[in-house]
Amino acid sequence: MDLLQRIQRWYTINCNGDWEHDYGISVWHGISVQTLDNPGWIVSIDLEDTCVKQADLPYVLHERNTTDWFGYKVENGKFEGVGGPENLSEILSYFLDTFLPAHIDPTCTLEIHLPVLGYENRLWLKAEAKMLSESVVEITAVADRQHSQSYEWGLDTDLDLLNELESSLSELQVDYVLGDNAEPYVFQSNDNMLRTFLVAPSKS
Known part of the structure; x- marks a missing residue:
């Protein structure tokens, strides 16, 4: 399953008739993928009312060169990843393969x-x-x-x-x-x- 399909699954698994109305109504809620003028990408994913443990993570930046870079933070119930023009897949992969497994709340149903x-x-x-x-x-x-x-x-x-x-x-x-x-x-x-x-x- 590719990264786009997996992000679709994340959205699907949270849809219950209410959540998508509260958090899927604009580009700044739910899941948002946009471009930066650096150039680069910014990905915002709402974590409110999901089975992800509420936690704030300070901004972390991995900078390899001016176009190959990747960073992320979590605050106010939202994951935000940013990266260079070729780093979109790295942002999504970090959320799905590193952040999510470490922060799923085992008591949440x-x-x-x-x-x-x-x-x-x-x-x-x-x-x-x-x-x-x-x-x-x-x-x-x-x-x-x-x-x-x-x-x-x-x-x-x-x-x-x-x-x-x-x-x-x-x-x-x-x-x-x-x-x-x-x-x-x-x-x-x-x-x-x-x-x-x-x-x-x-x-x-």
Whole structure:
């Protein structure tokens, strides 16, 4: 997976219907990649409300020559990397391979949704997962499948399905167990854009 795909995964894994609205609304929030007039690059990545431990890092500069340089800092809940015209990949690589693994909070969990067998892309069981990398999470808790509030649905018509199944919810199954890893993606309902949530892929 190349660096751009991995940054896409970082963004995806944090999207939950709320975070992207709070931190993805302008070039100075979420993830921003811009050019400098040095020449060079500046990359800003919001860390607020993510599973990255809140920490301030003073500015560090690695200067090899006037066009080959790279620096970074973390302050006010934001990672900022800068570099020369050929150093964009080094900035992204540092964030993904060095900074992120060292600062993931092992006690932080994300809400994730597990596909219900036989009702894939229609019903999901709520669960919690901890972040292992920018792409991968580990399932740490699964909601009680006997309660209707433990589920999310796709279309409004799938809510009718959930209501029909209410007397047999305990019989519904998912393919995931505690300790399983997943590479989640964002689901957004076709008939209600406000229903956006992170889901684990179907194993079958």
